Amino acid sequence: MVADMEASQSGGRLTTHVLDTMHGRPASGMAVTLFRIDGDQREQVAATKTNTDGRCDTPLLAGDDLRPGIYELVFQVDTYFRKLAVDLPVPPFLDCVPLRFGVADSSLHYHVPLLVSPFAYSTYRGS
Template sequence: MGRLTTHVLDTVHGCPAAGMAVRLYRLDGDRADLLKSVTLNADGRADEPLLQGEAFVSGRYRLVFAVAAYFRQRGVALPDTPFLDEVPLEFGIPDAGQHYHVPLLASPWAYSTYRGS
């Protein structure tokens, strides 16, 4: 059975982004329904899959990563209006029978993502 997972790596400090807040939404047209809010553990991961079982269905989703809040918490000096505040990633799940892993590599000024394994 499929599942959705994520993790975040802090590219400034070269470590997992422990303590970063992440929200997951299911998208339906212009509507975004909040499904889950988590705080990442010491390994920069959610303690359990974000979605699995019957809750994991095909469709459009959005993960929102609280990047600026995380880096401020780590003591990084950011302007009042940071370059990156929250990073939204929108993606599709075409086959709910597969594992979808959505990692984020982040700094206050850049990020990248990919479909992980």
């Protein structure tokens, strides 16, 4: 509740968090790219890697940069698991994982976590 009140005073923000369910820990060092989708247009607006807690050091978007609309987060799952020496098939079952979602109210905090293994993933709107 306090986080949403703070977000509404200073504008909303978009954050993510990646958990490696294969190893039961945060997915440290996973590359994440954020795109804004407008019809057939796909514009990259951020690129980063997760920290040791599986989070990004700063919001992907915040304040006036977060606008209502459609966004897509792309997580480089294959590269992450290969760096951990996980034996993956060629091609891997999951290469990159794209999550497309909508932001209706840009004054709120949108948290989009990814729980991932080499063969499955899930997401939800977090807090």
